[in-house]
Amino acid sequence: MFxxxxxxxxxxVIRAQDEANSLGHxxxxxxxxxxAALHHPEQPGAATLVRLGITTTSCRAAVAGVVPGARExxxxxxxxxxxxxxxxxxxxxRRAEESFGAGALDAAPDSGRTKRGRGRGKGEGxxxxxxxxxxxxxxxxxxxxxxxxxRKDRGIGVEHVVLGVLRSEDNISLALFARLGIEPEVxxxxxxxxxxxxx
Numbered sequence: 001m002f003x004x005x006x007x008x009x010x011x012x013v014i015r016a017q018d019e020a021n022s023l024g025h026x027x028x029x030x031x032x033x034x035x036a037a038l039h040h041p042e043q044p045g046a047a048t049l050v051r052l053g054i055t056t057t058s059c060r061a062a063v064a065g066v067v068p069g070a071r072e073x074x075x076x077x078x079x080x081x082x083x084x085x086x087x088x089x090x091x092x093x094r095r096a097e098e099s100f101g102a103g104a105l106d107a108a109p110d111s112g113r114t115k116r117g118r119g120r121g122k123g124e125g126x127x128x129x130x131x132x133x134x135x136x137x138x139x140x141x142x143x144x145x146x147x148x149x150x151r152k153d154r155g156i157g158v159e160h161v162v163l164g165v166l167r168s169e170d171n172i173s174l175a176l177f178a179r180l181g182i183e184p185e186v187x188x189x190x191x192x193x194x195x196x197x198x199x
Contacts (some may be wrong), residue, residue: 004148004155004156006156006158008040009157009158009161011036011040012036012161014036014041015039018036020131025067025131026131028131028134029137029173030136030137030168031067033140034162038056039056043157044157044159044195045161046162047120048187054180059180062176062180065179066172069171139164140161141161142163144156144163144164160189164186166184
C-alpha cells in the first residue's frame with residue numbers, strides 16, 4: 001500500500017512517529033497523523049485545516065491536552081510524596097549525577113527500540129524510539145487508500161490521510177476534534193470542496 005503514497009504522505013507517516021516520540025507517547029495514533037499532516041500546510045487537506053486556523057502548534061497543544069505524555073518528569077507533588085516516605089528526590093538526583101554525570105536520571109530512549117533519526121530539527125544522528133501504530137491509526141491509513149480509490153485518484157496524498165483521520169470515531173479522535181473546535185463531517189466537506197475546486 002505504501003508504494004501508492006506520495007512523497008508528502010510518506011513524510012506524514014514518518015513525522016507521525018517523530019510527533020509521538022516528542023510527546024512521549026508509546027504509540028502512533030490518529031492524533032499524530034493529523035499533527036504530522038499539518039507539517040505540509042500547502043498540501044490539499046492540510047491547507048483546508050490551516051485555513052480554518054489549525055496549526056501544528058494548536059494541534060500539538062490539543063493532542064497534549066487529550067493524551068498527556070507518558071514520560072513526564074516528576075512534579076513537586078511527587079517529590080513531596082516521596083519526601084513523606086523519607087526519600088529526598090533532589091538528593092537522589094544529585095548523587096546520581098555525581099556518580100554518573102549530569103542528566104543521569106533523564107529519560108533515555110530504550111536502546112533495544114531505537115534507530116537513527118532523519119534530523120528533522122533534532123540534529124542529524126539523533127536517536128528516536130520505534131513506536132508502533134495503534135489499530136486506529138492503521139485504520140486511518142486503510143481509509144486513506146479507500147478515499148483515494150473512491151475519488152479515482154492515482155495515489156494517496158496528504159488529503160487522503162486527512163480525510164481518513166476525519167472519519168475517525170474513536171474517543172481520542174473525537175476529543176481532539178472537540179479541543180480543536182471542529183466538526184469532522186463539516187471539515188470533511190470543506191476538504192472535498194477544496195479538492196473539487198482544485199480539479
